[in-house]
Amino acid sequence: MTIDMAQFHQVFFDESFEGLDVMESGLLNMDPGTADTEEINSIFRAAHSIKGGSGTFGFTEISNFTHVMETLLDEMRDGRREVTAVAVDALLRSVDVLREMLKAVSADDTIDMDDVQAQQSELEAILNNSESAAPAAGANSAQPAADGAEAITGWRVVFRPLPHMMRTGNDPLRIIQELTDLGDVKVEGDASLLPRLAELDPEECFLSWVITVNEALEKSQISEVFDWVEDDCELSIVPIVTEAVAEQVEAPEVESAVQASEPAQPERRQGERRAEDRRSPVDRRQNDRRSGGGASGSSSIRVDINKIDGLINMVGELVITQSMLSMLGEDFTIDRVERLQDGLAQLERHTRELQESVMQIRMLPISFTFSRFPRLVHDLSSKMGKKIELKMSGEQTEVDKTVIEKIGDPLVHLVRNSLDHGIEMPEVRKAAGKPETGTVHLSAAHRGGNIIIEIRDDGKGLDKHRIESKAIERGLITEEHNLTDQQIYELIFQAGFSTAEQISDVSGRGVGMDVVRKNINELGGSIEIESEMGKGSAIIIRLPLTLAILDGQTIAVGDEIYIVPLVSIIESIQLKPDMINLVAGRGETFKLRNDYLPIVRLHEVFGIESVKTTDLMSGLLVVVEGDGKRCGLFVDDLIGQQQVVIKSLEANYKRVDGLSGATILGDGSVALILDIPGIIRLSSQKYSVADLKQSA
Amino acid sequence: MASEAAVVESGQYLSFMLSGEDYGIDILKVQEIKGWEEVRPLPDTPEYVKGVLDFRGIIVPIIDLRSRFNLTSVEYTPTTVTIVVAIELNGQSHVMGIVVDGVSDVLDVSEGDIRNAPNLGSQINTRYIQGMVNFDERMVILLDLNKLLNPEELGVLDIVS
Numbered sequence: 001m002t003i004d005m006a007q008f009h010q011v012f013f014d015e016s017f018e019g020l021d022v023m024e025s026g027l028l029n030m031d032p033g034t035a036d037t038e039e040i041n042s043i044f045r046a047a048h049s050i051k052g053g054s055g056t057f058g059f060t061e062i063s064n065f066t067h068v069m070e071t072l073l074d075e076m077r078d079g080r081r082e083v084t085a086v087a088v089d090a091l092l093r094s095v096d097v098l099r100e101m102l103k104a105v106s107a108d109d110t111i112d113m114d115d116v117q118a119q120q121s122e123l124e125a126i127l128n129n130s131e132s133a134a135p136a137a138g139a140n141s142a143q144p145a146a147d148g149a150e151a152i153t154g155w156r157v158v159f160r161p162l163p164h165m166m167r168t169g170n171d172p173l174r175i176i177q178e179l180t181d182l183g184d185v186k187v188e189g190d191a192s193l194l195p196r197l198a199e200l201d202p203e204e205c206f207l208s209w210v211i212t213v214n215e216a217l218e219k220s221q222i223s224e225v226f227d228w229v230e231d232d233c234e235l236s237i238v239p240i241v242t243e244a245v246a247e248q249v250e251a252p253e254v255e256s257a258v259q260a261s262e263p264a265q266p267e268r269r270q271g272e273r274r275a276e277d278r279r280s281p282v283d284r285r286q287n288d289r290r291s292g293g294g295a296s297g298s299s300s301i302r303v304d305i306n307k308i309d310g311l312i313n314m315v316g317e318l319v320i321t322q323s324m325l326s327m328l329g330e331d332f333t334i335d336r337v338e339r340l341q342d343g344l345a346q347l348e349r350h351t352r353e354l355q356e357s358v359m360q361i362r363m364l365p366i367s368f369t370f371s372r373f374p375r376l377v378h379d380l381s382s383k384m385g386k387k388i389e390l391k392m393s394g395e396q397t398e399v400d401k402t403v404i405e406k407i408g409d410p411l412v413h414l415v416r417n418s419l420d421h422g423i424e425m426p427e428v429r430k431a432a433g434k435p436e437t438g439t440v441h442l443s444a445a446h447r448g449g450n451i452i453i454e455i456r457d458d459g460k461g462l463d464k465h466r467i468e469s470k471a472i473e474r475g476l477i478t479e480e481h482n483l484t485d486q487q488i489y490e491l492i493f494q495a496g497f498s499t500a501e502q503i504s505d506v507s508g509r510g511v512g513m514d515v516v517r518k519n520i521n522e523l524g525g526s527i528e529i530e531s532e533m534g535k536g537s538a539i540i541i542r543l544p545l546t547l548a549i550l551d552g553q554t555i556a557v558g559d560e561i562y563i564v565p566l567v568s569i570i571e572s573i574q575l576k577p578d579m580i581n582l583v584a585g586r587g588e589t590f591k592l593r594n595d596y597l598p599i600v601r602l603h604e605v606f607g608i609e610s611v612k613t614t615d616l617m618s619g620l621l622v623v624v625e626g627d628g629k630r631c632g633l634f635v636d637d638l639i640g641q642q643q644v645v646i647k648s649l650e651a652n653y654k655r656v657d658g659l660s661g662a663t664i665l666g667d668g669s670v671a672l673i674l675d676i677p678g679i680i681r682l683s684s685q686k687y688s689v690a691d692l693k694q695s696a
Numbered sequence: 697m698a699s700e701a702a703v704v705e706s707g708q709y710l711s712f713m714l715s716g717e718d719y720g721i722d723i724l725k726v727q728e729i730k731g732w733e734e735v736r737p738l739p740d741t742p743e744y745v746k747g748v749l750d751f752r753g754i755i756v757p758i759i760d761l762r763s764r765f766n767l768t769s770v771e772y773t774p775t776t777v778t779i780v781v782a783i784e785l786n787g788q789s790h791v792m793g794i795v796v797d798g799v800s801d802v803l804d805v806s807e808g809d810i811r812n813a814p815n816l817g818s819q820i821n822t823r824y825i826q827g828m829v830n831f832d833e834r835m836v837i838l839l840d841l842n843k844l845l846n847p848e849e850l851g852v853l854d855i856v857s
Contacts, residue, residue, distance in 0.1 A: 560737070606739035649738075652791045653748065653757040656738055664750045670736040672748075 012053045013106045014300060019046035020099050021371060027092050028374050030083060037077065043091075044073045050098070061111050062101050068123045069094050075127075090122050092375075112169055114228060118178065121224075152239045154215060155222055160208035160234040167203060170229045176211065178225045183215030212240070301401060303361050311361070314354045321346050352643065359549060362402075366444045366453070367395035369408050373415055373442060380419050387426050387437040388419060394444035399451050403543055406523055407453070410516040414455050414539050415440065417513075422459030422537060432534065434458065450525075456538040462531040464488055489529040493517045524660075526677075550646060552663075554639040554671065555622065557602045558610030561671045562635075563644055563663060568676040570623040570630065572638060575616050588616070590632055592623060600683040601634045605658060612636045626676030631683070633674075646673065658682050709803045709829075711836055712779065712796040715767045718836040719796075720803055720829070725781045725841055727751075727791065729799055732776040749793060751780055758793040759845070770797075783841050792845055803836065805829050810838065 026043040030036065047070045054062035069091060075081040097119040104111045161172055179185050190208045213222065222237055325343045328336060370392055381388040423438035430436055441456040464485060471477045471491045493513045520527050524544045531537035552563035579590045588599040599621065603611040613619050613636060621632040644663035649656060660675035709720035735747030735758045744763035748755050758778060762769050775798040782791045810827040824844040829836050
């Protein structure tokens with residue numbers, strides 16, 4: 001009997017990615033010099049199980065690579081090796097490489113062995129480095145003696161890639177750079193085969209190089225660099241002996257003169273590719289995720305065992321209630337109606353609890369999303385030469401799994417923006433009288449029925465005038481616009497809008513803010529910007545708590561029944577004449593304790609004719625809050641509270657202002673769910689009520 | 697019939713009455729025919745959007761075809777029916793209901809029977825008329841639902857970009 005190992009692959013990948021996260025956060029916590037054994041142990045364990053797993057499943061590339069990492073970690077764990085910043089960095093990069101490998105394997109792609117090889121040799125270099133310098137030197141000195149009588153002072157490498165080499169994923173530039181790591185290297189390019197621009201296929205390589213390595217190395221050290229391209233190029237590695245040096249230098253002089261002044265097309269392209277490669281790994285990962293998003297297909301979820309136990313208990317209770325009810329139903333007489341009612345009440349309670357537990361399963365702490373940011377900030381800040389501290393709070397806030405999946409990319413984008421455009425260089429900060437280290441604060445919290453995610457930095461803030469002039473230049477607004485500051489900030493969500501003077505590979509291409517907003521709107525959320533020049537800015541994202549069910553208060557206005565989300569209701573009151581004020585003769589407000597709040601007549605907003613009463617005294621006022629604003633909704637009656645399943649109006653119709661969806665009531669009729677912030681906006685448009693109270 | 701399956705226009709059509717006229721729609725688009733029942737009106741919508749209804753757990757908008765065609769509106773009677781149809785827009789399926797005076801028949805229509813809609817001048821819009829067919833001395837107007845319930849025509853659906 002053979003077992004189909006593929007069925008376990010998904011579990012292996014899930015576990016491995018989790019392991020990588022553990023390794024990454026462990027490495028980020030590690031301070032060079034001080035080895036926290038516990039930390040190293042947990043990193044080691046993670047690496048070990050990835051190695052074991054990949055070995056079992058036959059992913060030998062992964063297990064070989066992990067083995068090298070493991071060796072390094074093992075030495076650190078035993079205290080045989082010091083934990084240096086270099087080693088930690090190398091390990092961090094190895095984690096990235098490993099992640100790429102796993103991702104490639106899980107997507108049935110081929111692994112980019114170039115990256116892997118480069119990283120592996122880096123690790124090996126660290127391993128060999130301090131183990132002892134002596135053996136390496138010994139091998140070096142032994143080699144020339146064996147090779148011949150003359151002292152070899154260097155190597156002359158003629159490297160002529162075949163046109164298709166770059167298609168195999170090999171980059172000549174990287175190979176040359178790897179050579180330069182070996183010591184003093186002189187590179188001369190030959191562009192004589194370069195066709196005219198019109199005939200040039202940018203995917204082919206027309207250049208060749210003569211590389212002089214002025215270092216007494218072993219031949220194998222050089223040929224190793226070319227290991228991956230051996231079959232895709234013409235290669236000759238010739239030793240340079242002492243007396244030969246003079247003539248070797250002479251020969252390629254002529255070509256190189258031409259070459260130097262005229263960087264060839266493919267090379268420039270490679271340069272770009274390098275820049276691309278140099279983008280932080282997190283960056284690349286994000287791209288991968290975006291492109292691979294649709295293909296990921298089946299996904300699994302890890303659930304706390306307590307949640308499952310709770311669920312099983314609940315189902316047990318439900319079964320008991322059900323059997324009780326069916327016994328009751330077998331010989332039912334009218335005098336037992338009370339027991340039936342009891343039973344039904346119990347059934348309702350259990351169903352509700354069951355529903356809640358099932359919803360709980362989809363809820364995950366937002367730390368799943370936040371956990372990638374320490375790494376991102378670590379990488380980007382060192383790359384940009386900025387000092388940035390990342391603070392996080394509310395990581396345990398639970399949100400729906402869909403939100404976790406969709407909010408990641410927008411957040412990465414926003415944090416990167418904060419790092420790149422928000423936080424200034426240390427000198428600038430110092431000159432502005434701010435601490436050199438900038439702070440980016442990432443927080444999540446439940447507030448009302450929403451989850452609020454905030455990215456707050458103490459950088460330079462948005463430059464209102466720059467955005468303004470840029471928008472005018474692009475024709476988005478005219479010179480004499482009447483936009484508020486808030487509306488000006490919102491312009492940055494326009495597609496293609498960027499005020500960055502210099503486009504960096506981190507951000508500034510003007511792609512993204514529109515996508516960010518789109519993603520967040522898709523989740524039913526909203527995004528807001530607060531900013532103060534010189535002080536910093538904050539991006540505030542509001543998302544609905546769950547996407548499927550809400551606790552609602554059913555209200556009646558005329559013949560219509562609406563659902564008000566319970567979380568937006570502060571209280572319901574009956575108005576007395578002395579509470580009502582008219583502002584400027586028409587804006588109705590009422591006094592609630594010490595606040596004056598506007599009255600919104602729902603029947604006017606929605607144009608309902610069948611309304612029972614227009615007399616404020618005889619109806620009820622539901623005091624609601626949305627987007628920080630409060631108002632009183634004037635309704636005919638309160639009917640009751642119930643949980644409702646949110647159904648989309650947009651699926652078959654369109655978004656309607658003031659409504660967030662619809663639901664189906666017990667009698668099969670449809671009730672509309674009110675979107676409180678939307679209604680407040682609608683009514684303020686209608687009456688232009690300017691004095692909506694801003695709550696703290 | 698089967699041999700002509702490739703021809704889009706031939707096939708079975710559901711015919712219904714509207715203000716004394718016969719209309720037909722592609723039967724494959726019909727999901728259900730149900731008696732008129734009260735709908736939940738939506739605020740801020742065109743006159744012909746009567747409201748929304750629960751149809752097998754989803755919320756569907758209901759469009760009054762009389763009002764859509766600017767015909768005089770009448771009291772809904774026991775024969776007034778809602779035809780629930782599914783149309784395909786931008787690769788997405790949208791379910792909607794249309795209110796008509798009554799359904800009458802299922803018609804087998806072959807391609808040869810279908811005549812193009814006459815040009816009625818600029819007064820009358822024939823865009824969403826697929827064709828006309830004579831059936832038992834009755835003239836049946838075949839409607840193109842995708843065009844009739846198209847977002848731009850109807851102005852109700854946000855175009856998904």
